[in-house]
Amino acid sequence: MKAYETVLGLEVHVELATKTKIFCSCTTQFGGEQNTHCCPVCTGMPGTLPVLNKQVVEYAIAAGLALDCTITQKCRFDRKNYFYPDLPKAYQISQLYFPICRDGGIEIETESGKKTVGIHEIHMEEDAGKLVHDPWGDCTLVDYNRCGVPLIEIVSEPDMRSAEEVIAYLEKLKLILQYLGVSDCKMQEGSLRADINLSVREVGATELGTRTEMKNMNSFKAIARAIEGERKRQIELIEYGKKVIQETRRWDDNKDNSFAMRSKEDAQDYRYFPEPDLPPIEISDEWLEEVKKKQPELRDEKMLRYEKEFDIPAYDAAIITGVKQLAALFEETVALCGKPKEVSNWLMVETMRLLKEQEMEAENISFTPMQLAKLIKLIDEGKINRTVAKEVFEQVFKENVEPEEYVEKHGLGMVNDDGLLRSTIERILSENPQSIADYKSGKTKAMGFLVGQTMKEMKGKADPGKINQMLNELLRTF
C-alpha cells in the first residue's frame, strides 16, 4: 500500500450566547416546550421582516478579532434558498458574498509540534427549527423554537492532517469562544457542531483529492472515530482503483460507520442573492475599537500571567486555564483570600480527584469562590487541620455546604485545650510503658505509634505539631 496523507478542513457552527434571537426578540433559551419560543418573525409569517440583533454582530467581531481575522467593515446578509419544513421562510438568512470576518488563523500544538490552522471566513446566520418524528401518529412535527437562534459558521482552511490536529483545533477554538463569552460551546446541546471535510492523497502529491463532508458527530471522540473511519474508507476506494465521490455523509457513531446523504450531482442550487430586507452592515472604526476594548483576556495570555503573577507552575496554569469556569474560580478565590498556591493546590488535587470520582466536568462545579476561601482561612487560622479540611472540602464540593457551619455542626474544630491534650498524652504514656522503653532505647518508630494513639483519642481534631511537641516534653519526665 502507498503512503497516504489526510487533508482536513472544518466547518464549525457555533450558537451564540445572545439572550434573544438574531432577527426578533424571542428568547434563545435551550429546551422549553415546543413552539413556545417563537413569534411571527421567526416562524416566517407572511409580511414579517427581520431586524438584526446588534449583539450578534459584536460577538462575530469579537470571535473574528480573537481568531486574528480581518473584519469586513462593510458586510451584508444574503439569502440561501431551499425548501425544508424546519425552515419556515424557505430561505436562510446567511452571508455568502461578504462574510463578516476573513483570513484568520489559530495556532495549535500537538505532539508533532506547533502549527497555524488558517481560518478562511466566519459568517453570521440563523439556525433552523427541529423536526420531530411522532411514531404514534406516523407524522413529523416541527418545533420552531430554535428557528432564528444566531449562529456563526467558522470555516477553516484545509490545513489539518490528522484527527489529533482536528481535536487540538476544536479544543482551542472552543476555549477561545468560551473565554470571549460568545458561546457556551456545548456539543451535546448542539451549540457547537463541526462538519468535517476530508480528502486523502498520496504523500508528496500537490493536488488535493476529492473530499467528502461528514456531519452528525456530537463529541470529540466521535469526531476522531469519524475521521479514522472516513480516511480508511477513502484509501480503500483508491486502493481498489475506485473513485471517491464528492458527497455529504452522515456519521453514525453507534454503527461506527458513515452513510451517504447526498452527492454533489444532486446538490441544491441555493440561488444566493443579497437579502433585500436588511440594509448592509457598516462597522465603523469606532465600533470596531469599542469591541476591541471589550475583548477579555484569553487563555494564552491568562496562562502566562498566572505563571508570572501568581508564581504557579506552568502545568498548573495550563490545567486551571483549560476551563473558563475553573480559571474564574481560581482568580476569584485568590482575590478573596490571597494564597494563590494554596488555591491552585485545592483545585489541582482535591477538585480534580472529586471531578474524576463523580465523573463530572469542571464546567459544572457548583461551589463558590467564597466557600473555598473560607475553607482556606479555617486552615490558616489553625481552626481545622488538613485532614479535616479535606473532609470538609468534599462536603463543600458535593453538597455546597458552608465550611464554617459544617465544621461547627460536626464538631470538627481543632481542640486547642492544652490541658486535655496533656492529660490524654499522660494517660497514653502510662498505658504503654513498652513504647516508652522502645523510644528510650532509640526506636523512633515508637514515637509515631504514640502520636497516632493520641490523635485517635483526640478524634483527629488536634494539631499534629502540638502533639509532637508535648510528647517530647512529657517523655523526658518518664
Place this chain on the structure above:
Amino acid sequence: MKNITTLSALELGKLIKNKEVTVVEAVKAQLEVIRKRDASYHCYLTVMEQEALARAKEVQKQIDAGELDFSPLAGVPMAVKDNMCTKGTNTTCASKILYNFTPPYDATVIEKLNKAGAVIIGKTNMDEFAMGSTTETSHFGETKNPWNTAHVPGGSSGGSASAVAAEEAFYALGSDTGGSIRQPASYCGVTGIKPTYGTVSRYGLIAYASSLDQIGPIGRNISDCAAVLEVISGYDPKDSTSIDKDSYSYTEALVDDVKGMRIGIPKDYLGAGLDAEIRKSILNAAEVFRSKGAIVEEFDLTAVNYAVPAYYVIACAEASSNLSRFDGVKYGYRTENYEGLQQVYKNSRSEGFGAEVKRRMMIGAFVLSSGYYDAFYNKALKVRAIINEGFQKAFEKYDIILGPTAPQTAPGLGESLADPLKMYLSDIYTVSVNLAGLPAVSLPCGLDQKGLPIGLQLIGKHFGEKDIIRAAYSFEQAGSYIRPTLIVSEEGGIA
C-alpha cells in the same frame, strides 16, 4: 343621510368632527353603497361589515372623548389592499394558496390607521401577489373599471383604485412595486402616491419584491392622499429598510403655488409607444404648470429605456424567494393529493399559484441560478444603479419630473393576459421610479375619446413628496374632479 359617500375623506372627517355625521352613519352609508355596487365592480374580497360597525362605535366614543382631535381622518371608512396583514381578518393576496390565511398580527400601517381612528371597511381585490397590471390575475375574479365595466381597473391595486373611484371607500391603501398604485389610479381616474422607498413601513405587507415594494394612499384628490400619507409614514423599528426623517407633515405642502418650480419632461417618456391622446393630455398639463409660473422643459433620460427588463429581473428574483414560504406546510392551501414531503410542496404550489405568479417565480429562480446570476441579476443591479444616477442628475436641474403614468388608458378585460410581454412593457413609465426608490404621484388629467381617464405622473427626488404634492395640488386647482357615472343597482348584493 344621503350622498355623503361622494364626499372626499377630509370633507367627511370634518362633518364627523363637527358632529354633523356620526361614524356609524358614515359606515352604514358606505356599507350600503358597497351592497349596491360591488356586485358590478367587485372591488372587495372581504367586506368587514360586523367589524366595521363595532369599530365605528368605538371610534365615535374616542371622538366624543376628544381623543382623536388631532386626526382629520377619524371615523372615515376606508379600504385596504388584501396583501396587508389584518389581525383576525383573512389576508389572501388574491391567491388560492392563501385563501384561508388569517394573520396573527396587524401590519404597521394598520396599527397607524387604527391610532388615527380609521375604520377599515374591507380588503380589496388585487392581482395575485400583486403580480399583474389589470387585477385579472386574482384567483377570486377580476375587478371592473367604474368608468366602463368592460375595461380593467389596472393593477395590481385595482380593487383599491376601483373602490375609491366607485365611491365604495373614501380612500384606500395600495402597494406599488412597479406602478401598482399609480397605474390603477390612472386607469380609474383617481389619485395615488407611491412614496419614497423607506417612507412607509413594509412590516405586514406580504412581500412581492422587497427592495421595490412601498405602501401608499389612493384617494379622490391629492389632499386626501397627503393626509393619509401623513398617518402611515414614519420610521418603524420593525422594518430595517424604513428611514427616519424629521418631517412627515405632507398636508403642509397643499399649496397652490408652482411659481419658479423647475419641471423636466423626459423626451423618453413621450416617444414611440405612447398613445397620441395621452401625449396631448400630458403636454396640456405641462401648459397648465407653465401658465402657473413653472419652468417646464424637455430633457433626455435615456437610462429609463432599460428599466423594464431590469425591473422584471430584480422583482422576479426577489419574488421567487419571497413566495417560497407558501409551501402547504404551515398555513394556507395544502393539496389533498400527496405522498411524502416533495409532493406536498410540488402539488400545493402547482395547485395554489396562478399562471402569472408561476411565470414570475420561474423567471426569478432562473436569473438567480448558478451560472446565470452575473448575466442577469447582477447586470440588472448595474442597470438599476445607472437609472438611479440618471435621476440624480436630472434632479440637479429639476424639482420634479412630469410624464404620463401609462402609455395607454385602461385596456378591455381579457386583452392583456394573452400577451404578457406587452403587459410588462406597459409598465415602462412607472418601474424606473421603483428601481430608483423615488416618490411619484399619479393624478387624473383628462379623459380620452373612449371616456377613460388619463393619468399624469409627477416624480420627485428622494423624500421630495412635498414637491410633488404641491405640484399636484396646484394642478388640481386648475380643474375639477370628474367622477364616473356609477351603477346603482337596488337589488345588488355584496359579491
